[in-house]
Amino acid sequence: MIRHLGVSNATADQVAEARSIAPIVCVQNMYNLAYRHDDPMIDELAEAGIAYVPFFPLGGFTPLQSDALSAVATRLAATPMSVALAWLLHRSANILLIPGTASSAHLRENAAGAGITLTEDDLAALDKIGR
Numbered sequence: 001m002i003r004h005l006g007v008s009n010a011t012a013d014q015v016a017e018a019r020s021i022a023p024i025v026c027v028q029n030m031y032n033l034a035y036r037h038d039d040p041m042i043d044e045l046a047e048a049g050i051a052y053v054p055f056f057p058l059g060g061f062t063p064l065q066s067d068a069l070s071a072v073a074t075r076l077a078a079t080p081m082s083v084a085l086a087w088l089l090h091r092s093a094n095i096l097l098i099p100g101t102a103s104s105a106h107l108r109e110n111a112a113g114a115g116i117t118l119t120e121d122d123l124a125a126l127d128k129i130g131r
């Protein structure tokens with residue numbers, strides 16, 4: 001009856017336990033430019049061909065704010081939120097995005113993030129935010 005299984009709010013040990021029981025196609029945990037607890041897990045899941053869906057990709061209840069993020073956004077003539085989403089898409093090929101919004105203007109802005117190409121310098125500057 002169930003075609004694909006995903007887990008959420010799961011530690012690396014819990015993901016390993018779940019994978020020992022049944023194939024897992026997706027993990028959904030909190031992750032964004034400033035909150036990078038799952039960095040190692042994302043790389044392991046990418047190796048295994050498992051999707052990672054960051055919740056609170058824009059910071060959730062406390063939207064991301066950073067001078068470094070704003071500086072990159074200004075350089076690219078983009079908005080900070082679209083750059084934050086672009087960074088996630090550059091972070092790993094197994095990342096799928098679900099930014100939430102009740103605003104059509106924000107929806108357009110967020111969708112534009114998929115079209116932003118970040119340079120090595122941009123990535124280096126953004127990488128420092130959560131490290």
Ligand SMILES: NC(=O)c1ccc[n+]([C@@H]2O[C@H](COP(=O)([O-])OP(=O)(O)OC[C@H]3O[C@@H](n4cnc5c(N)ncnc54)[C@H](OP(=O)(O)O)[C@@H]3O)[C@@H](O)[C@H]2O)c1
Pocket residue numbers: 008009028054055056057058059060061063081082098099100101102103105106107109110
């Ligand atoms: N598995 C779990 O435990 C779990 C936990 C939390 C969330 N989730 C899921 O994860 C997804 C994302 O979570 P989320 O929506 O709470 O967090 P989010 O995407 O990080 O942030 C959403 C917040 O950012 C604002 N926002 C969105 N786009 C913006 C923009 N371009 N500029 C400025 N502000 C912007 C939204 O306000 P506006 O409406 O004003 O745009 C909203 O307050 C949702 O599908 C949610 O259901 C799952």
